[in-house]
Each structure stands twice: as structure tokens, then as C-alpha cells.
Amino acid sequence: MPLAPEHLACSRCNTPIPPADWNREHAFCPSCRAPVLALVFPAFFSKRGTATSGTPVLEAGEASCFYHPLKRAVVPCDRCGRFLCALCQVEFLGQNWCPRCIQASSEKGQLAQLDPSRKLYDNLALILATFPALLVWPTIITAPLTLYVVVRYWRAPSSILPRTKIRFYIAALLATIEIGAWIWLVLFLIYRR
Amino acid sequence: MTTKLQYSRMPGRSGLVVRDFLWMSADHLLSVRRNPFSESYRRFYFADTQAIVVTELPNSLAPTGLTAAVLFIVTAAALMYTWHPVWASLCALLSLVSFFVSWRSADCACYLQTSVSTEMLPSLRRRVDAAKATALLKAEIERTQGSVSAEVLEMGPPVARTARLATSKPALRHSSGQMHWMAFALMIVRGSISAISLKGAASIPLGIAATIVGTAILLLLILAAIQQRNSDLPVGVRRLVYVTLAFYIASGLASFAVSIYIALQLGPRATSQAMIMENPMLKAYGLVDLIGFLVLGCTGLILMWRHQRSVRTPPPLDLGNGG
Known part of the structure; x- marks a missing residue:
């Protein structure tokens, strides 16, 4: 991951934008004269926070961190109740979580806030139901496959953005029609004689 | 615990097969890259956003595309006049493509800076969209962080960050x-x-x-x-x-x-x-x-x-x- 530069630069020539032009409309790059809008917010001026490693246990009998027994516990995890030191405490969704709870929830697909990507199975089903139909014969394989995808992934988490199941419905309908057409063709060929 | 997030669509989009969008939530901006089979997400929390830089770029493709579109239409008309309907249709199609390319060509670049990275927002490639989106973002970020006072702006960036102006590229002459x-x-x-x-x-x-x-x-x-x-x-x-x-x-x-x-x-x-x-x-x-x-x-x-x-x-x- 590239580190942020310590200045604001013109996207065209990479020349630093003078501070006098920050948060100013109708500003221009000092080198290429391209119109530039540089919006700066208070986070730009704040010092970077340093991670704390947690304080060691001072007295016997004092509560210690579940993951670091030699560190003093500062909060319990709001999910599993384990005691956490300052190093393990993660503020997330307005609660204190331990890293393991975050990892477990993320792996189960329960935290849309952390998902880096999602598979679009409804699109896959729709593509399987439509594109092979252009060549007709592949549908003998893809139509049942479409129905399998629809049934298998009906309840799978889809996009985290607003999205209906209309693609699944259309794909299932088209696949059913294709399978029906193949059955009709087979029966027609059998009973034609 | 499956949390349903409320997202609202931001202006701007780019791409045909692989498309980029921006969505806004209560506390972050979501940059979405969607291909036909999956979506990938980048989240930019309002509390972490340091700066947004929008630079207008010369849109060299627009006049060229428009000129090409007009010339294709003229050629199509001439071909229809000489009764070559197939070639005329092809030219009309090419004029539509040229017009679309000139209409959708990028004329600005938008970057969002946090303390750890500077990321391009690919969906904000048109000035109109960038202006609308930055106005919305500015309001949300300032609601979270507050606004920068004039005194802080006058002081400039933190000393460690002060960068010297690059003088390697000569300034352009005004004409x-x-x-x-x-x-x-x-x-x-x-x-x-x-x-x-x-x-x-x-x-x-x-x-x-x-x-x-x-x-x-x-x-x-x-x-x-x-x-x-x-x-x-x-x-x-x-x-x-x-x-x-x-x-x-x-x-x-x-x-x-x-x-x-x-x-x-x-x-x-x-x-x-x-x-x-x-x-x-x-x-x-x-x-x-x-x-x-x-x-x-x-x-x-x-x-x-x-x-x-x-x-x-x-x-x-x-x-x-x-x-």
C-alpha cells in the first residue's frame, strides 16, 4: 500500500499545491496551470497516533489480558467477554472487540463492514442462462448448472449494496424454459416415429 | 450478526465491463469496482480523510471524438445519397460510438488522501460529477471532523511535511x-x-x-x-x-x-x-x-x-x- 505523500500534489504534473491555494476555489497548479481544487480537512494537521503496547501487570491478582497474560486488562470484549489489554482492544462499531472475534465474524461473512469483496452469484446465474443460449446446444449443460447455482447460492451473501433477487428469478425462469425445450425436443424425436 | 448498511449512491461512474461507483454511508465512502462476477470494495472513513484533490485535465478526446462523429455522419449521408445503405449504416454506427467516446471521456482526476494512502477515485472522471460528489463529501467530512480554521490554513502543513515546490518543470507561457x-x-x-x-x-x-x-x-x-x-x-x-x-x-x-x-x-x-x-x-x-x-x-x-x-x-x- 503506497504511503500518502506529505503534501498535496497536482494530479497532472505532481507539483505540490501551495498551502495558500488549499480550500480555495479557482486555484491553479503553479506549474501546469491546470485548475485545481484541494480540499483539506483537520485530519491532515493532526499528529499520527502511536499504537500502545499495553501496560504490564503490576500487582498479583490483577486482571490480565486473555491473549497476553503479562499485560494488564483494560476492557472486556463486548462479543466474547474475554479481558483485553490496550494492545488487543479494537474499537469497532462503537464496541470493544477482540481481534479473534473480528476475524471469526469476518470469515463467516457476518461483517459487511469489513468485506473486501463479494461474489455476484446472481449475475453468474444470469450469464449462464443467457449467453450460452446464443449457441443453443451448450444450454443442455448450462441450464441445469444455472438452476444449481440459483438453488445453491440463493441465500449466500450478495453485494453489500442495495440489490434485489430479480436476476436469480430471471435466470431460474430462463433455465426452466431451456430445460423444458430440451425435454420437448427429446420427446418429439422419440414419439415422432 | 449480519449488519445491513445503508448506502446512498454518489454521482459518477466509469467503465463498461469493469465499472466503478461511489456509495456513501453514514461514516464512510465506499469505492466499488464491479466486474460481471464480483465486486471489490475500498472504504474511506470520513474521520480519516485528510484531503481531496480534484485536478481538471485537458479533455483532448472530446473535440476529436465530436469531429470524428460529424465526419462519420457526413460520410454516412454521402453514402446514403449514392445508395450504399450498408456502409452508411456502418458509418452512422461509428459516429454514435465516436459521439459516446467524446461524451464520456475523462476531463478530471480526483484523489482522496488519508494518513496511509492516496487513492484515486476512478468514478469521478467528469468535472460535473466530481463537483457534485466533492460537495457531498465535504459536507459529510466536515460534519465528522469540523472545518479547518483560517489560522491553521495560514500556518500551512506541519513542519515535517513541508515540501518544496518542484521547479524542474518550466512554467507555461500564457497565451x-x-x-x-x-x-x-x-x-x-x-x-x-x-x-x-x-x-x-x-x-x-x-x-x-x-x-x-x-x-x-x-x-x-x-x-x-x-x-x-x-x-x-x-x-x-x-x-x-x-x-x-x-x-x-x-x-x-x-x-x-x-x-x-x-x-x-x-x-x-x-x-x-x-x-x-x-x-x-x-x-x-x-x-x-x-x-x-x-x-x-x-x-x-x-x-x-x-x-x-x-x-x-x-x-x-x-x-x-x-x-
Whole structure:
């Protein structure tokens, strides 16, 4: 991951934008004269926070961190109740979580806030139901496959953005029609004689 | 615990197969890259956002695409006139593609900076979309972080971050583009003379006027091509000058070729000027010439007007700070 530069630069020539032009409309790059809008917010001026490693246990009998027994516990995890030191405490969704709870929830697909990507199975089903139909014969394989995808992934988490199941419905309908057409063709060929 | 997030759509999009969008939540901006089978997400929390930089880029593709679209339409019309419907349809299709490309071409770049990275927002590639989106983002970020006071802005960035102005690239020379203005305006005059000639009112004085105006355009275009070097004129204008010069040369060559063709076709049968003027080849050439001059002239004037409007009296160059 590239580190942020310590200045604001013109996207065209990479020349630093003078501070006098920050948060100013109708500003221009000092080198290429391209119109530039540089919006700066208070986070730009704040010092970077340093991670704390947690304080060691001072007295016997004092509560210690579940993951670091030699560190003093500062909060319990709001999910599993384990005691956490300052190093393990993660503020997330307005609660204190331990890293393991975050990892477990993320792996189960329960935290849309952390998902880096999602598979679009409804699109896959729709593509399987439509594109092979252009060549007709592949549908003998893809139509049942479409129905399998629809049934298998009906309840799978889809996009985290607003999205209906209309693609699944259309794909299932088209696949059913294709399978029906193949059955009709087979029966027609059998009973034609 | 499956949390359903509330997202609202932001202006801007890019791409055809792999598409980019922006969505906004209560506390973060979501940059989405979608291909037919999956979506990937990048989250930018309002509390972490340090800066947003939008730079207007020269949209060199727009005038070229528009010119190509018009030329394809003219060619399609000429092909329909000569009854070649298949080729005419192909040209009409290409004109649509050219128009779409020029309409959707990028004319700005938007970057969002946090403490750990600077990321481009690919969906904000049009100035109109970028302006709307940054206005929405600014409001949300300032609601989370507050706004930067004038005193803090005056102090500039933290000392450790102070960067020296890059002086490796020479500053561009400002040009008002007088030669360009005159050349493009005269092209409309030249197109009007062609229109009058095409309507059957061709005469010797009109022919002399067309020659004088044409020569003036050629001289002005050459001077404009020299003047625009290392100037702050938009790339679109600069390229249009070269395109116009190329069109001028092509027009001259085509005129020569059409004259020879008509001479060979009519030969001794060409008894009157009216008979020559009625030749369909000459009419088609006149039509293309007329449209070419008018389209290029109008495009040039519009681009020059946009350039003049965008300059908006920029602040004087302050290269002394960089030393």
C-alpha cells in the first residue's frame, strides 16, 4: 500500500499545491496551470497516533489480558467477554472487540463492514442462462448448472449494496424454459416415429 | 450478526465491463469496482480523510471524438445519397460510438488522501460529477471532523511535511490565442462563402474572396501553430489547429483531384460553368468542404471560449517560494 505523500500534489504534473491555494476555489497548479481544487480537512494537521503496547501487570491478582497474560486488562470484549489489554482492544462499531472475534465474524461473512469483496452469484446465474443460449446446444449443460447455482447460492451473501433477487428469478425462469425445450425436443424425436 | 448498511449512491461512474461507483454511508465512502462476477470494495472513513484533490485535465478526446462523429455522419449521408445503405449504416454506427467516446471521456482526476494512502477515485472522471460528489463529501467530512480554521490554513502543513515546490518543470507561457480566434472565425466565413457558392450563386468576386480568406486562414493557422508551443492553451485547441491544417491540405488535394476527375469525365462536353457546377462529385466535395470548415471553426471558437472562461484571471506565478 503506497504511503500518502506529505503534501498535496497536482494530479497532472505532481507539483505540490501551495498551502495558500488549499480550500480555495479557482486555484491553479503553479506549474501546469491546470485548475485545481484541494480540499483539506483537520485530519491532515493532526499528529499520527502511536499504537500502545499495553501496560504490564503490576500487582498479583490483577486482571490480565486473555491473549497476553503479562499485560494488564483494560476492557472486556463486548462479543466474547474475554479481558483485553490496550494492545488487543479494537474499537469497532462503537464496541470493544477482540481481534479473534473480528476475524471469526469476518470469515463467516457476518461483517459487511469489513468485506473486501463479494461474489455476484446472481449475475453468474444470469450469464449462464443467457449467453450460452446464443449457441443453443451448450444450454443442455448450462441450464441445469444455472438452476444449481440459483438453488445453491440463493441465500449466500450478495453485494453489500442495495440489490434485489430479480436476476436469480430471471435466470431460474430462463433455465426452466431451456430445460423444458430440451425435454420437448427429446420427446418429439422419440414419439415422432 | 449480519449488519445491513445503508448506502446512498454518489454521482459518477466509469467503465463498461469493469465499472466503478461511489456509495456513501453514514461514516464512510465506499469505492466499488464491479466486474460481471464480483465486486471489490475500498472504504474511506470520513474521520480519516485528510484531503481531496480534484485536478481538471485537458479533455483532448472530446473535440476529436465530436469531429470524428460529424465526419462519420457526413460520410454516412454521402453514402446514403449514392445508395450504399450498408456502409452508411456502418458509418452512422461509428459516429454514435465516436459521439459516446467524446461524451464520456475523462476531463478530471480526483484523489482522496488519508494518513496511509492516496487513492484515486476512478468514478469521478467528469468535472460535473466530481463537483457534485466533492460537495457531498465535504459536507459529510466536515460534519465528522469540523472545518479547518483560517489560522491553521495560514500556518500551512506541519513542519515535517513541508515540501518544496518542484521547479524542474518550466512554467507555461500564457497565451490569449489571438491567432486562433481569428483563424477559427475566418473558417466560419470561409464555410459561409462555400455555402453561398453551393446554392448556385458562384461568381468571380466570390471566388476571389474565398481565395483571400483561405490564404489568410492558412497563414493564421501556421502562426497559431508556432504561437501555441509551450503555452497554456488547452491540448484540445492545439490539436484542433493541427487537425485543421491537415483538413486544409486534404481539402486542397481533394479539390485538385475532383477538378481532374471532372475534366476527364466531361472533357470537351463541358460547355458552360453551370454544367460543371451541377456535377454531383463537385457538389459532394463542396458539401464536405462546407461542413468541415463550419464544424472545425465552431469547435475551435467553442474551445477558445471555454479556455478563456476557465482561465478566470489566475493568480500571478509565485516561483520565489520554491527556492
